[in-house]
Amino acid sequence: MRGVSLHVDEGEIVALLGSNGAGKTTMLRSISGLQRLRSGTVSFGGADITRAAAHAIVAKGLGHVPEGRRIFAGLTVEENLNLGGYLSRRERTIVAARKQRVFDLFPRLAERRGQLGGLLSGGEQQMLAVGRALMNEPRLLALDEPSLGLSPVMVKAVGEVIRRIRASGTAILMVEQNARQALALADRAYVLETGRIVLEGPAAKLARDPRVRHAYLGGSAEEAAPSP
Amino acid sequence: MSAFLQYVVNGLTSGAFIALVALGYTMIYGVIRLINFAHGDVLMVGSFIGYELVVTLAARHWPVALVVLLALVGGMAFTGGLGMLIERVAYQPLLNSSRLAILISALGVSLALEQGAQLIFGAGFSAFPSVLPSAGFSFAGAHASYVQLGMFVISVLLMGGLYLFVHKTMAGTAMRALAMDKDAARLMGINVQRTILLTFMLGSVLAGASGVMQGMYYTEINFFMGFLIGLRAFTAAVLGGIGNIPGAMVAGLLIGLIGSFSDGYISSEWSDAIIFAVLIAVLVFKPTGLFGERVAERV
Numbered sequence: 001m002r003g004v005s006l007h008v009d010e011g012e013i014v015a016l017l018g019s020n021g022a023g024k025t026t027m028l029r030s031i032s033g034l035q036r037l038r039s040g041t042v043s044f045g046g047a048d049i050t051r052a053a054a055h056a057i058v059a060k061g062l063g064h065v066p067e068g069r070r071i072f073a074g075l076t077v078e079e080n081l082n083l084g085g086y087l088s089r090r091e092r093t094i095v096a097a098r099k100q101r102v103f104d105l106f107p108r109l110a111e112r113r114g115q116l117g118g119l120l121s122g123g124e125q126q127m128l129a130v131g132r133a134l135m136n137e138p139r140l141l142a143l144d145e146p147s148l149g150l151s152p153v154m155v156k157a158v159g160e161v162i163r164r165i166r167a168s169g170t171a172i173l174m175v176e177q178n179a180r181q182a183l184a185l186a187d188r189a190y191v192l193e194t195g196r197i198v199l200e201g202p203a204a205k206l207a208r209d210p211r212v213r214h215a216y217l218g219g220s221a222e223e224a225a226p227s228p
Numbered sequence: 229m230s231a232f233l234q235y236v237v238n239g240l241t242s243g244a245f246i247a248l249v250a251l252g253y254t255m256i257y258g259v260i261r262l263i264n265f266a267h268g269d270v271l272m273v274g275s276f277i278g279y280e281l282v283v284t285l286a287a288r289h290w291p292v293a294l295v296v297l298l299a300l301v302g303g304m305a306f307t308g309g310l311g312m313l314i315e316r317v318a319y320q321p322l323l324n325s326s327r328l329a330i331l332i333s334a335l336g337v338s339l340a341l342e343q344g345a346q347l348i349f350g351a352g353f354s355a356f357p358s359v360l361p362s363a364g365f366s367f368a369g370a371h372a373s374y375v376q377l378g379m380f381v382i383s384v385l386l387m388g389g390l391y392l393f394v395h396k397t398m399a400g401t402a403m404r405a406l407a408m409d410k411d412a413a414r415l416m417g418i419n420v421q422r423t424i425l426l427t428f429m430l431g432s433v434l435a436g437a438s439g440v441m442q443g444m445y446y447t448e449i450n451f452f453m454g455f456l457i458g459l460r461a462f463t464a465a466v467l468g469g470i471g472n473i474p475g476a477m478v479a480g481l482l483i484g485l486i487g488s489f490s491d492g493y494i495s496s497e498w499s500d501a502i503i504f505a506v507l508i509a510v511l512v513f514k515p516t517g518l519f520g521e522r523v524a525e526r527v
Contacts, residue, residue: 034411054414063415070412072405082398083405087417089398136417 004197006190008140013172015182017216018192024175025067028142032064033057059087063138067145069129073118077109080117080128084135102131123154143174147181159185179216183207230369235492241376243484244383248438249461250476252431258407258471259427265334266314267435268458269341270307274436275443276349278303279356286357295359303440304433311432312425345451353448360444379441386437387477403427463507469517
């Protein structure tokens with residue numbers, strides 16, 4: 001990746017679009033410290049985090065729901081959530097209150113709290129992955145393909161959840177192949193192609209841009225969003 | 229029948245010792261995907277620390293129970309520190325290198341510990357002073373000493389404590405999470421380096437406890453003892469499914485029983501051959517181990 005510049009302001013929803021291999025996942029992994037940048041800087045809340053360890057970046061308030069959800073399959077739903085609140089583990093009442101909030105957001109998880117994460121359906125796993133990240137009350141939540149592999153009903157539900165998370169004051173940076181859904185949710189968007197940002201701007205404006213419509217919205221506004 | 233029972237008693241005793249060591253192999257494999265070939269030698273060091281403490285304290289006529297307790301705790305504390313030191317010096321700098329590099333480093337640590345112990349304690353056997361009472365009780369024609377019983381109980385308590393730690397505390401849950409998915413664990417805010425260190429400490433403490441107890445029980449120790457004990461415990465870890473903690477406990481007891489039966493019914497000269505035949509059979513026919521939920525990766 002080279003010459004990429006991207007920023008997310010407080011309380012914003014920002015979408016990162018692009019086809020497979022454009023570098024979207026690499027970008028998120030570099031921000032959260034799972035991967036090292038060869039050059040360039042990442043700053044968060046005014047502090048330079050380019051060389052910080054992933055666990056230290058999480059402590060600063062970055063939540064990352066990684067590609068493929070990566071829930072702990074051998075742990076129960078509740079243990080997964082507890083780990084999400086790992087950094088607050090000494091404050092049990094805080095963790096319990098946050099868990100209750102996640103259960104309010106995803107009542108399904110409350111029903112399945114004792115079940116192993118690996119036995120959940122894809123949609124439930126996505127809820128758990130998001131809920132787990134919310135357990136740390138992040139200031140910025142990075143979501144990697146939150147609607148990948150979900151049914152249309154679940155995709156809509158995920159969109160609703162993303163709006164509610166933003167309403168509670170958390171900024172969101174989402175990577176999506178489902179450009180239609182992403183542009184409908186986001187305030188601003190970036191389009192990434194082979195490691196470079198080729199377009200950026202308000203989501204509504206990008207949704208009307210002929211290049212975006214041709215490449216990511218299947219040419220005509222009436223068609224369903226493609227997933228190449 | 230009485231002989232059979234006797235073999236069971238002996239097998240459970242040695243099996244408990246093996247299980248404690250197997251736990252270390254399996255836990256360490258879980259967090260860094262490395263067979264820690266120095267693990268048996270950590271146990272050997274624990275044995276020698278226990279030996280030095282027993283010799284020193286028994287010469288001052290301290291009460292036996294206190295001597296045994298201090299030797300046990302001292303051996304465990306020392307190996308716990310040693311385990312962390314080994315991780316920090318020999319493994320941590322290589323965690324992102326090739327698997328082969330870290331494996332070679334493990335073999336190097338093993339040799340260094342063996343040769344170091346030989347320099348300090350000599351090449352011969354050191355005999356533990358016989359401080360322990362030989363009294364016991366008989367049932368159905370088999371005899372069990374109170375020492376056997378006590379050591380078995382201590383081993384089971386240590387294993388139970390470990391099980392509770394791993395399943396009921398956040399630090400233990402973090403350890404399991406790390407074993408399942410390292411990147412996801414980092415995203416939870418878990419300090420991976422520190423969790424790995426903690427795992428080495430716990431595994432080495434258990435090996436130290438086993439080493440001190442084995443020294444007292446078998447009464448003779450030497451610098452090379454960790455090799456065979458380590459291989460037996462490694463077999464148990466593989467049999468239980470590498471990475472599987474309850475599996476290592478059960479398989480440790482099983483390997484102890486297999487060794488004891490072959491000692492009794494065949495010949496003690498054959499015991500190791502039989503145990504390693506079990507290892508090969510497991511690797512060939514059921515590489516995921518008896519309980520086979522987790523997939524063992526090739527190192």
